[in-house]
Amino acid sequence: MAQIIKHRAVIQDSWQLLEQDPIGALPFSGDVIVPLDLWTRESDTLSFRLGRIGVWLEVDADPAAIAPDLDRFGVIAVRFAQFTDGRGNSLARLLRERYGYRGELRAIGDVLRDQLYYLSRCGFDAFTLRADQDPQQALSAFDDLSEAYQTSVERPQPLFRRRSKGHL
Amino acid sequence: MYLYDQIDQRIVDERVRQFRNQTRRHLAGELSVDDFRPLRLQNGLYIERYAPMLRVAIPYGLLSSVQLRKLAHIARTYDKGYGHFSTRQNIQFNWPRLEDAPEILAELAGVQMHAIQTSGSCIRNTTTDHFAGVALDEIVDSFVWCELIRQWSALHPEFAYLPRKFKIAVSGSAADRAATWVHDIGLHALRAANDEIGFRVIVGGGLGRTPVVGHVICEYLPWCHLLTYLDAILRVYNRHGRRDNKYKARIKILVKELTPAVFAQQVEEEWSHLKDGPATLIEEEVRRIEGRFTRPAYAELLAEDTFLNAMLAAEKPFANWHRRNVHPHKVPGYAAVTLSLKRTGAAPGDASAEQMDAIAGLAERYSFGELRVSHEQNLVLPDVRVSDLHALWREIRPLGLATPNIGLLTNIIACPGGDFCSLANAKSIPVAEAIQQRFDDLDYLHDIGELDLNISGCMNSCGHHHIGHIGILGVDKQGEEYYQISIGGAQGVDASLGKVIGPAIAQDKVPEIVEKLIEVYLAERDGEEERFIDTVRRIGIEPFKDYVYGTNYQTPRRHSRQLAAA
Numbered sequence: 001m002a003q004i005i006k007h008r009a010v011i012q013d014s015w016q017l018l019e020q021d022p023i024g025a026l027p028f029s030g031d032v033i034v035p036l037d038l039w040t041r042e043s044d045t046l047s048f049r050l051g052r053i054g055v056w057l058e059v060d061a062d063p064a065a066i067a068p069d070l071d072r073f074g075v076i077a078v079r080f081a082q083f084t085d086g087r088g089n090s091l092a093r094l095l096r097e098r099y100g101y102r103g104e105l106r107a108i109g110d111v112l113r114d115q116l117y118y119l120s121r122c123g124f125d126a127f128t129l130r131a132d133q134d135p136q137q138a139l140s141a142f143d144d145l146s147e148a149y150q151t152s153v154e155r156p157q158p159l160f161r162r163r164s165k166g167h168l
Numbered sequence: 169m170y171l172y173d174q175i176d177q178r179i180v181d182e183r184v185r186q187f188r189n190q191t192r193r194h195l196a197g198e199l200s201v202d203d204f205r206p207l208r209l210q211n212g213l214y215i216e217r218y219a220p221m222l223r224v225a226i227p228y229g230l231l232s233s234v235q236l237r238k239l240a241h242i243a244r245t246y247d248k249g250y251g252h253f254s255t256r257q258n259i260q261f262n263w264p265r266l267e268d269a270p271e272i273l274a275e276l277a278g279v280q281m282h283a284i285q286t287s288g289s290c291i292r293n294t295t296t297d298h299f300a301g302v303a304l305d306e307i308v309d310s311f312v313w314c315e316l317i318r319q320w321s322a323l324h325p326e327f328a329y330l331p332r333k334f335k336i337a338v339s340g341s342a343a344d345r346a347a348t349w350v351h352d353i354g355l356h357a358l359r360a361a362n363d364e365i366g367f368r369v370i371v372g373g374g375l376g377r378t379p380v381v382g383h384v385i386c387e388y389l390p391w392c393h394l395l396t397y398l399d400a401i402l403r404v405y406n407r408h409g410r411r412d413n414k415y416k417a418r419i420k421i422l423v424k425e426l427t428p429a430v431f432a433q434q435v436e437e438e439w440s441h442l443k444d445g446p447a448t449l450i451e452e453e454v455r456r457i458e459g460r461f462t463r464p465a466y467a468e469l470l471a472e473d474t475f476l477n478a479m480l481a482a483e484k485p486f487a488n489w490h491r492r493n494v495h496p497h498k499v500p501g502y503a504a505v506t507l508s509l510k511r512t513g514a515a516p517g518d519a520s521a522e523q524m525d526a527i528a529g530l531a532e533r534y535s536f537g538e539l540r541v542s543h544e545q546n547l548v549l550p551d552v553r554v555s556d557l558h559a560l561w562r563e564i565r566p567l568g569l570a571t572p573n574i575g576l577l578t579n580i581i582a583c584p585g586g587d588f589c590s591l592a593n594a595k596s597i598p599v600a601e602a603i604q605q606r607f608d609d610l611d612y613l614h615d616i617g618e619l620d621l622n623i624s625g626c627m628n629s630c631g632h633h634h635i636g637h638i639g640i641l642g643v644d645k646q647g648e649e650y651y652q653i654s655i656g657g658a659q660g661v662d663a664s665l666g667k668v669i670g671p672a673i674a675q676d677k678v679p680e681i682v683e684k685l686i687e688v689y690l691a692e693r694d695g696e697e698e699r700f701i702d703t704v705r706r707i708g709i710e711p712f713k714d715y716v717y718g719t720n721y722q723t724p725r726r727h728s729r730q731l732a733a734a
Contacts (some may be wrong), residue, residue, distance in 0.1 A: 060407075084206055084289070086329030090406050093326055098441055114190060114199075114207055121325035144186040147175050149319040151447045158446055159175065159319075160453040 003135050005116075006104070006126040008142050010135045013128070015054055015075060017108065027051075033077050036061060043069065056108065059087035063094045070101045075126070080109040089122040096123035096153045113138035117145060123153035169232045169462045169538060170315050172280045179323070180277045183284060187211045188270035195267065210290055210328065212283025213269050214590075221588070222261045222269060223286040224276060225293040226541050228300070228314035228338075229257035233528040233537040238279045240524035246272055251524070252584055253509060253517040253545045255632055256335070257295045258286055262588050284322055289330045289417075291321035291402070296338045297345040298542035302504050302550045304496045308357035308365055310340030312458050313394070316449070320395050327402045331409035332417035334402070335374075342661075347543060349373045349381045349663040350635060352419045353401060358388060365391045371401060371431065372423030375629035379665045380420045383428035385435060392449045393439075399447060400439035404431070464536040464551045469501020471554075479558045486561055488614065489572040494557060503554050505535075507547045507564060508571040508579065512604035515597040516582040517545030526567050534560050543632075544581055546574065577619040577686075578604045581632055585625030585642065586649065592625030594642025594649035599623055599678050606679040616686055619700045620659070635659045637701040638685060639666040640678065651678050655685060655712055656704040669713045681716055688715050 004013045015031045018038070026032065026049070033054035039046065046053050054075035055066065066076075076095060078088045088107065095101040106126035107119050113133055120142060129135050151158045157165075172180070190207050193199040199207075208215075212223040224239070239259055243251045246268050247261045254260055264272060276282055285292055294317045296310040297303065317336060321327075327334075337346040340357040348354030354370035366388045373382025389397055401419075408426075410416045423431045480487045495504040507527060510516050519527070527547060531539045534556055535549035542548055547569075552560060564570045573579045580603060583589065585596030600623055607613055622636030626643075633639030639654040650672035657666030673681055686700075688711055693703045704712070 083203075084329045085411065086289075086327065086406050087411075089326045089329065090403050112203055114203070118323075118325040118328050144189075145179060145182045145323065147179055147182075148323060148325070149179075150324050151445070152325055156446055160450065160456075161446060163175075163456075164450065164452050 002128065004106070004126055004128045005135050005138065008139060010139070017056065017077070017128075031074060033075060036066070039069070040065070043072075047072070054104075057091065059085050059091055061091060063091060063099055067099045070095075070099060070103070073103060075104040075106055076101060077106040077108045077128075078124075080107060080111055083110040083112050083115050089118065092119070092123040093153060113141050116141040121148065121152035121154050169230060170227075170311070170457075171460050171462060173460065176319075177277075177280070180280070180282050180284075183211075183282065183323070184270060184273045184277050187273060191266070191270050206288055206329070208269075209288035210285055211269070211273065212286035213266070214287060215266075219263045220266050220269065222264045222272060222283060223254070223258050224261070224281060224283045225286050226257050226259060226281075227318050228294060228296045228311055229298050229541040229543075230311065231539045231541055232279075233531040233539065235279045235281055236524050236528040236531070236539060238275060238281070240521040240528070242272055242275060243521040243524065250518055250520045252515070253519065253541055253547070255517075255543050255545060255581060255583070255630060256293060257541045257543060258293055259541070260584070262584070287333070289332050289334075290328050291324065291330075291334045291336065294318055294321065294336045294338060295346055295351075295543060297341055298540040298544075298548050299345060299495060299504055299550070300340055300540075302497050302499070302502070303341045303345075304498050305342040306340055306498060307342065307359055308340040310338045310346075310357055311461060312454065313340070313355070313357060313367075313391075314338050315457050315461075316394070316454070317398070320398065320447075326399075327406055330402070330406055331411045332414065334405070334419065336398075344660045344663070347632070347635065347659045347663070350375055350379070350632070350659070351382065353398070354382050360388065367391070367394060369397065369401075372420040372428065374418055374420045375632055375634045376418065377415060377627040377629075378418075378420065379629070379634040380424070381663055381665065382420075383423060385428060385432035391454070393443060395447045395449060396442040396445060397435070397439055399442050400435050403438050404434045408434075464538070466499045466502065466551070467553075469553065469555075471500040473501070473555045476554050476557055485572075486558060488610065489561055489570055490557065492572040492574045492576060492614075493570070497551070499551075501554055503552050503557060505549045505552050505557070505560065506542070506574045507549065507569040508573055509546050509569070510573055510579050510604070511568045511571045512578065512608055513601060514568070515584075516580050516600050519547070523567060523569070527569070530560065530563060544574075544579065546579070572610065573613060575618045575620075576613050577616055577621050577638075577682075578607050578613060580604065580621045580623060581636065582623040583625050583630035585623070585631075589625060589630075591628055592642060593627075593644040594625050594651065595675070596623045596625040596631060596642060599640065599642075599651065599675060602676075602679045603682055606683060615696075616690070617696065617699055620657075621682070622657075632659075633657070634665045635663060636666060637699075637704070638682060643672050645672060649675055651675065653678075653681055653685075653716075655709055656701065658701050667709050669709055670717045684716050685712055688712050
């Protein structure tokens with residue numbers, strides 16, 4: 001089983017990621033993360049499986065499309081084809097802040113140590129790093145900066161509001 | 169000056185530490201060239217033609233003498249003894265070593281400066297009027313709002329990887345001295361009838377290979393909504409801006425493809441979710457930021473100064489300089505002074521370490537230790553007593569900073585061009601020099617009057633050639649450096665984009681062509697008050713085109729001479 005980072009710790013991953021539409025080859029039990037297409041087409045069938053279900057999205061997905069299903073997912077993953085594609089950052093904030101998703105939100109694909117700080121502020125709490133990255137060494141990235149001006153999923157109040165309430 | 173508090177300082181210090189770690193891993197082979205690139209760019213570091221180039225932010229153009237001395241120190245210690253002030257209120261060092269970059273950033277952090285997001289596909293340094301805070305026509309002091317935007321944009325977690333770079337300019341005065349119409353977002357600070365501050369929001373302007381004047385998407389945005397509205401614009405752009413083609417990735421293309429009206433609707437829709445949320449500004453914060461700006465302790469002076477008047481009458485060179493390089497001030501008895509970095513023979517915007525140190529000293533003695541960097545690549549002493557102007561002028565002449573050419577043809581705006589930049593098709597600096605040499609006669613220059621001449625070494629338009637009254641663009645013609653000439657561009661409230669007058673020309677022909685354009689203007693102008701740009705607007709580009717390329721055009725003077733001879 002692969003290692004991932006979740007809640008700032010390295011853990012063994014229990015989920016199986018189905019990269020492609022499996023067409024009939026779906027394992028009957030176990031936790032799987034399926035592509036959005038498959039979920040859209042087969043959500044009822046998928047619900048009869050044993051094991052939990054997750055879905056993975058490309059960075060340009062419309063979060064409204066899965067808004068009604070959010071509580072049925074054990075994980076939502078967002079796949080970065082390139083770490084420089086910031087659409088995934090907006091998608092994560094929308095899922096968290098607009099649609100109220102509280103479950104695991106995982107960044108997958110071209111995910112590098114130096115992206116973790118921004119991604120976690122946008123609401124990702126789990127990360128499957130690119131194969132050449134060392135998850136243990138990457139953990140320090142969350143502490144690269146200790147303070148930030150803006151609102152974020154991690155700290156919804158911007159610095160100026162926390163200042164004014166005397167929390168600093 | 170805005171003074172950092174502990175948290176501002178901590179953020180900048182930790183950013184340096186983060187980049188030091190990234191650079192170390194890169195040099196150790198743990199972070200590949202490709203993975204390191206966006207990280208170094210967002211810390212201002214390019215890898216250029218001959219060496220890395222480090223671009224340091226001078227947020228909204230405000231600089232203290234202490235900071236300028238630090239820049240001089242960096243130029244001397246890590247570079248070849250000079251720096252280049254760019255058109256976006258940044259300073260660029262062209263010869264630092266990659267290994268030294270973290271140390272340079274640490275030195276900058278020591279004087280409350282940084283290079284955060286000075287390049288890369290992110291929100292860049294916010295720029296404004298170089299006369300903010302002192303201008304006679306000021307409506308709102310734009311510095312406070314620029315600092316609020318600086319803090320909001322610095323290390324914004326959602327907008328670090330946009331489709332392309334993103335530039336915001338703010339104007340707080342009646343005249344627009346910040347080129348707001350040609351930025352990704354332009355903001356005009358306004359006062360409503362009840363005196364409440366708000367902003368006119370312009371999006372989708374820009375230069376580059378597709379020059380466009382921006383569109384107003386909101387006529388009046390109350391101040392408290394500024395940051396949530398910016399979040400909404402940036403989110404629409406981040407999600408829907410094109411990423412398949414870097415030449416179509418700027419927000420102006422999205423605005424054009426959607427139409428401004430549809431883009432505005434999408435922003436409104438996004439904003440409806442963010443409006444009144446936690447990022448809504450509060451008065452306490454605006455006051456707090458205002459309070460962190462130091463303000464000059466102005467003396468009570470008379471507006472008129474008899475000594476100044478006597479010197480103006482007695483010394484013509486001083487009067488010339490005063491006419492071009494001294495600007496009105498909202499406080500009686502004070503003036504703002506432009507120190508020209510455009511003397512003939514020096515690359516536009518370049519300043520040596522010695523000049524920087526000397527200017528820092530002048531700022532301390534004449535202007536409360538404060539300076540401005542203008543987007544026209546000059547430095548400004550914003551708060552000089554009018555009674556000191558003559559003494560100041562005598563000091564800056566030997567430093568080569570008193571060229572009385574502000575607003576005139578030889579105040580050329582130019583990018584570093586092919587001498588330094590790996591993107592450039594052609595050189596800019598030798599072209600600027602050749603033009604300055606050709607127009608070295610000051611009386612002639614003053615006769616020509618106000619004229620903006622801008623040079624860019626390539627389509628990226630760092631020299632803003634589209635908004636020059638005369639714009640010169642370097643192009644590649646089968647491996648040769650050629651120059652395309654346009655006329656009729658302008659910045660300011662009546663901003664317009666120049667029109668190309670014909671085929672590109674060789675480098676050595678450029679000064680001659682500029683002179684021909686001037687000849688047509690001088691012959692056609694309707695009195696001395698009519699500026700070059702006004703004449704172009706009145707008679708169109710055809711007469712200029714004909715005279716440069718063809719034989720159809722005859723200047724009226726020559727025409728009448730021929731008639732007389734016949």
